[in-house]
Amino acid sequence: MTSIPLLETVGLRKTYGKNEILKGVDFAIEPGQVKAVLGPSGSGKSTILRLMALLEPVDSGSILLRGREIGVATGRDGRSIPLPERKLARERTDIGMVFQKFNLFAHLDVLHNVILGLTEVHGVSKAEAVDRAERMLERVGMSQRMRHYPSELSGGQQQRVxxxxxxxxxxxxxxFDEPTSALDPELVNEVLTVMEDLAEQGMTMIVVTHETRFARRVADEVALFDSGVIVEQAPPEQFFTAPEHERTRAFLSHIH
Ligand SMILES: Nc1ncnc2c1ncn2[C@@H]1O[C@H](COP(=O)(O)OP(=O)(O)OP(=O)(O)O)[C@@H](O)[C@H]1O
Ligand SMILES: [Mg+2]
Structure with a gap:
């Protein structure tokens, strides 16, 4: 029996101006899997994450969540049209995204940053939102800082929020789009630890990262992205010690 991927892209293409950034990417992740994505700057890693998170429309190809296409509706002529914003917002809920720059609201304390999506987008009551936020802040080790503002927190703490x-x-x-690359080196581990815990609890995760030790330890598979295509994809041991492709060997020789 073959299982349906949790999240999948089929022939995903994206062009900015004259530059084709994604050249027909097929990518899939199974439930509970962790995939690390490596690749040189400009290869399209952030772009594919933004598309999968429904933050930008695709040019062509599709994104499937549990086998169902997301981000589009079928128009009268049978062709795909972008979903209206309200429906998009709902579909986005299923796909969490963490950016390199934490993008917290500076004028809101930690608790209010965390409950905002629940109360404003999902219409959850304030009391329930606070309850859920408290549990999540506990999970990332930030329950002592609920009333602090982002400017009062370290980068690692902000990223955990x-x-x-x-x-x-x-x-x-x-x-996760390079979640630790804006952090001072001594703050990287506290964020990686939270991510590793999440992975252990069974969260399905795609992590764009330069942290090869993390990829080796936590990922089920590692993918190399280059010039808008996936060059190679393999379990970490094979990827790092016996890659099949010359391009992967060249990339690894630069980062080691
Ligand atoms: N909104 C945009 N408008 C125009 N060009 C864009 C846009 N977003 C990305 N690009 C271009 O697409 C290419 C791929 O960008 P992307 O951010 O996906 O790369 P990346 O692999 O994440 O790189 P990095 O490792 O530096 O984060 C780059 O050349 C970038 O300049
Ligand atoms: Mg990027």
Whole structure:
């Protein structure tokens, strides 16, 4: 029996101006799997995450969640049309995203940053939202800082709040775009630890990262992205010690 991927892209294409950034990417992740995505700057890693998170429309190809196409509706002529914003917002709920720059609201304290999506987008009552936020902040080790403002927190703490903010919406999959690369080196581990715990608890995760040790330890598979295509995809041991493709060997020789 073959299982249906939790999240899948089929022939995904995206062009900015004259530059084709994604050249027909087929990518899939199974429930509970962790995939690390590596690749040089400009290869399209952030772009594919933004498309999968429904933050931008695709040019062509499709994104499937549990086998069902998301982000589009069928128009009168039978062709795909973008979903109206309200429906998009609902579909986005299932896909949590964490960015390199945490993007917390500076004028809101930690608790209010985390409950905002619940109360404003999902119409959850304040009391329930606070309850859920408290549990998520506990999970990322930030329950002592609920009344602090982002400017009063370290980068690592802000990123853990950003993770809680995504988790509180109860996503099916979490996408991380270089979640530790804006952090001072001594703060990287506290964020990676939270992510590793999440993975151990069975969260499905796609992680764009330069942290090869993390990829090796936590990922089920590692993918190399280059120039808008996936060059190679393999379990970490094979990917790092016996890659099949010359391009992968060249990339690894640069980062080691
Ligand atoms: N909104 C946009 N408008 C125009 N060009 C864009 C846009 N977003 C991305 N690009 C271009 O698409 C290419 C891929 O960008 P992307 O951010 O996906 O790369 P990346 O692999 O995440 O790189 P990095 O490792 O530096 O984060 C780059 O050349 C970038 O300049
Ligand atoms: Mg990027």
């Amino acid at each position: 950003a993770i809680a903010r995504a988790l509180v919406l109860d996503p099916s999959v979490m996408l």
